[in-house]
Amino acid sequence: MAALVVAEHDNAAVKPATLNAVAAAKEIAGPEVDILVAGKDCRAVAEAAAQIAGVRKVLLADDGAYDHGLAENVAPLVIKLSENYSHLLAPATTSGKNLMPRVAALLDVMQISDISVVVSPDTFVRPIYAGNALQTVQSKDAIKVITVRGTAFPPGGATGGSAAIDPVSSTGAAGLSEFLGAELSKSERPELTSARVIISGGRGMQSGDNFHLLEKVADKLGAAVGASRAAVDAGFVPNDYQVGQTGKIVAPELYIAVGISGAIQHLAGMKDSKVIVAINKDEEAPIFQIADYGLVGDLFKLLPELADELERRQ
Amino acid sequence: MKALVAVKRVIDYNVKIRVKADKTGVETANVKMSMNPFDEIAVEEALRLREAGIVSEIIAVSLGVAQCQETIRTALAMGADRGVLVQTDAELQPLAVAKLLKAVVLQENPEIVIIGKQAIDDDCNQTGQMLSALLGWPQATFASKLKISDRHAEVTREVDGGLETVSIRLPAVVTTDLRLNEPRYASLPNIMKAKKKPIATTTPEALGVDVTPRLTILKIEEPPKRQGGHKVGSVAELVDKLKTEARVI
Numbered sequence: 001m002a003a004l005v006v007a008e009h010d011n012a013a014v015k016p017a018t019l020n021a022v023a024a025a026k027e028i029a030g031p032e033v034d035i036l037v038a039g040k041d042c043r044a045v046a047e048a049a050a051q052i053a054g055v056r057k058v059l060l061a062d063d064g065a066y067d068h069g070l071a072e073n074v075a076p077l078v079i080k081l082s083e084n085y086s087h088l089l090a091p092a093t094t095s096g097k098n099l100m101p102r103v104a105a106l107l108d109v110m111q112i113s114d115i116s117v118v119v120s121p122d123t124f125v126r127p128i129y130a131g132n133a134l135q136t137v138q139s140k141d142a143i144k145v146i147t148v149r150g151t152a153f154p155p156g157g158a159t160g161g162s163a164a165i166d167p168v169s170s171t172g173a174a175g176l177s178e179f180l181g182a183e184l185s186k187s188e189r190p191e192l193t194s195a196r197v198i199i200s201g202g203r204g205m206q207s208g209d210n211f212h213l214l215e216k217v218a219d220k221l222g223a224a225v226g227a228s229r230a231a232v233d234a235g236f237v238p239n240d241y242q243v244g245q246t247g248k249i250v251a252p253e254l255y256i257a258v259g260i261s262g263a264i265q266h267l268a269g270m271k272d273s274k275v276i277v278a279i280n281k282d283e284e285a286p287i288f289q290i291a292d293y294g295l296v297g298d299l300f301k302l303l304p305e306l307a308d309e310l311e312r313r314q
Numbered sequence: 315m316k317a318l319v320a321v322k323r324v325i326d327y328n329v330k331i332r333v334k335a336d337k338t339g340v341e342t343a344n345v346k347m348s349m350n351p352f353d354e355i356a357v358e359e360a361l362r363l364r365e366a367g368i369v370s371e372i373i374a375v376s377l378g379v380a381q382c383q384e385t386i387r388t389a390l391a392m393g394a395d396r397g398v399l400v401q402t403d404a405e406l407q408p409l410a411v412a413k414l415l416k417a418v419v420l421q422e423n424p425e426i427v428i429i430g431k432q433a434i435d436d437d438c439n440q441t442g443q444m445l446s447a448l449l450g451w452p453q454a455t456f457a458s459k460l461k462i463s464d465r466h467a468e469v470t471r472e473v474d475g476g477l478e479t480v481s482i483r484l485p486a487v488v489t490t491d492l493r494l495n496e497p498r499y500a501s502l503p504n505i506m507k508a509k510k511k512p513i514a515t516t517t518p519e520a521l522g523v524d525v526t527p528r529l530t531i532l533k534i535e536e537p538p539k540r541q542g543g544h545k546v547g548s549v550a551e552l553v554d555k556l557k558t559e560a561r562v563i
Contacts, residue, residue, distance in 0.1 A: 070480070071443065072452050094473040098455045101408070101443035110409045110528035113438045123532065128436050129331045133340055135436075136532040176452035177482045180468065184475040193474070197563070221563060229492070239458070239493060240476045245437075246492055248474070254562040264330070271540060275560045277552065283545075290542040292560065295552055305549040310563075313553060 001121060003029035003087040004059075006078060007037045008095055009045040011067070016194040017091035019052065019155030021148040025089050026054050026156065027118040034059060035163075036081065038074050040067035046165045053157035063170035068179035069095050075102040076171040082107060082143055087121070092147035092249075093193075100147050109141035116152035130245040130268035150193055151251035151272055185240050192243065195224035197254045200243055200270075201236070202228040204259020204280065204299055208236040213303040214258060220310035226250070228257075228266045244269035259299050262287030279303070315425035315484075317360040317369040319394065320415055321376050322350040323385040324435040337533040340435075349385050352430025354392075355490040358497035359460060360428050361393045368462050369426070371395050375418050377411055379403055383513060390508035391500035397513035398422075402525065404518070408436075410525035412444035417521035419449060424485065426467065431456050431489040442489035452482035456491040 003025040008015040018035070025033045033054060037046045038061040046060040059081060065073040078099070082088055088103060090096030092114045104111035116134070117125035123138045124146070192198060199221070201214050211225065218225050226248070227241040243250055245268035255273035260266060262278070262285055270276070271290055278291035279299050288294040295302060325331060325340070326348040332341040349357075363369040374389035376382035377400040386397035400414050419427060427446075432439035446453035454460075454469035458477065461468040462484070471478045472491045500508070518525045546552045556563045 068478075071455075075447065094456060094471075097439050098443065098453075101440035102447040102453065104440070105409060105412055105444035105447035108409075110407055111438070111440050111444075112529065113440060126437075127537070128534070129325075129340065130434065130437065131537060132331050133333050134535050134537050136535075137529040138532055139529055141528050174452075175483075176486075177454075177480055180479040180481050182473075182476065182478040184477075233493075238476065239472050240474065245434075254556065254560070275556070275562045276540075276542065277556070288543060288545070290540045292542055292544060293552055293555055294543070294545040295549070296545065302549055306552070309549050309553045313557070 001029050001086045002032035002034065002084060003089055004081060004085045005033060005035050006088070006090040006096065006099065007035050007045065007049055008091050008093055009037065009039060009042065011039045011042045012044060014045055014048045016155060016191065017093050017150045019158060020150035020153045021089050021091045022052055022055065023153040023156050024115065024118060024148040025087065028087050028121050032056055036061065036078065038066040038069070038077055040064050050163040050165055051159045051161050053160035055161045055163045058163050058165045059168045060165050061168045061170060065170055065173035069099070070177050070179060071099045071102045072174040072176040074099055075106060076174065078103045079106050080171055081168065085143065087144045087146060089146045089148055092149050096147045100145055104145035107143055107145065109143055109145055110139065111145045111147065112137060112139055113147050114149045115146055116149045130264060131271065132264070149249060151249055185238055189218065190222065190224045192224045192226050192248050192250055195252050197221045197223035198226050198243070198250055198252045199223050199256040199258065200226035200228060200260060201231055201258050202260030203230040203234060205231060205236060211237060213300070216307040217303060217310065220307055220314065228260045228263070257287050257291070258303065260287055261285045262290070315369055316371045316373065316422060317363060318373045318375060318419060318422060318424035318427045319353065319356045319360050319389065320427070320429040320441070321353040321357065321374050321385050321389050322430070322433045323347050323376060323378060323382045324350045324433055327351055327434055333534055333536045337535055339534050347381070349388050350430050350433045352432060352490050354497040355492070355494050356428040356430055357389045357392050357394060358495045359490060362495065363462065373398060373422055373424065375400065375415065377402070377406055377414055386513055387508050388500065390511045391505040392498060393504065396511055399513055399515045400518060400521065401515055402518050404525050405527050406525055407527050407529060408438050408440035408444055409528060410523065411441050412448055413523045414518060414521055414525070415441070415445050416448045417523055426484060427487045429487065429489055431491055442487050446487035452486045454480055454482050454486065455489040457488050458491050458493040460488060460494065
């Protein structure tokens, strides 16, 4: 039994979600976990991946065809490599979700999406109905193709390993698709999916400008800033802020929900956080039912107070 | 050109689901069923392409029990031209759905297949990608903008870090994200008209597809309940509790 983890990266650095997927792979395959780094001019990524604790080997596919992780080009590579593995894993990020079902279909196997527990090498738990139920499934397929819910597997060490890097030859470009461009949000703050603290705003923020009130608190806590779908749909902030079933799934140590009523959709994305704080003027808001600490009141008064109080007690 | 949309019948998104006591599944008796919301967006996008003069005919396909007819009727009432029902009482997993859709695609020859990025029941997020793989077509998942010109589709995709734009050759599969459009409501005259639109019925056997599930569902359980509901009186008390009781700051 051996597992191959498809690394998530931007040709410069390994994305943290890779570490969660490696953690899941180790539960399945113990010491026989390899990492695939497919990209362009991505040697630095492979070198970083080789240091991840518990990794046996890094496969490096460095070619223009893999530059932007187009599924049409990367899937044939994963399939070519698959004969040495019983399990193929990727983080359940937008790139993992895009790639792995294509791999699974070409191998004629069912993917197991978004696993949250490894019961045994062929049996897994995964959330369904936006996390309102947990399904335990057993795969009968020879190769298990899996995406991993990052928040369910605490990441292992990013360093401490010293795996060898093996170059693998390119399978070339499929000629079906072409990358035109990206508008990626630039931020000095931690990424939502790996932040220790997150403060999110909802429709109650009333405008995008008012998000600076959240940012002031975030600065004091080293927190990432998120939003509910309502706030994104209202145009307050871009979609990559969105926490929820259709946005990002997060589970930080501390989640502060501000002006968020607590739609099922949003709860599905954050209810596994260790500590939840809710600030809302409506004391009947459903978010208070799951919050460890609820504070009823006007957020426009409470947020500056919170920033001041954190400053005073730092 | 023809567009094919796949529409799944799921428990309505407003229903709070109940897990069966024997852990075999989720209660569906007397529960309101609707079209998967992401598939509604797919239907709407196809309608807009037809209104723009790019698409000439829209075929709505659903797979599953006889009542999936109702889901197809909803798509027809929104404006789709005709329906195909692949009828079976068997449990259908995404790989089987993709194989069945491939068989329908090979009969209908659409230039574009538009389908929801995931179904809100099993949350698999697989079918579109699998279908395009089986057809050897390109895929553009999580679309928030779709432009078609010159035998290509330019698709803006919602990715974790922001937005990404790709150009894919047609024929292709596009899966929809939330911000692609806001689906219309079917008007009463259109609901009446939809009753006369044709729905062809076929079966997995007739399409020659083995739909045997590859995953065995061992059990379905409720997630652990979260204990919440405590209130604090002031910002100072909140910071106190976070520091000394929860110890997270």
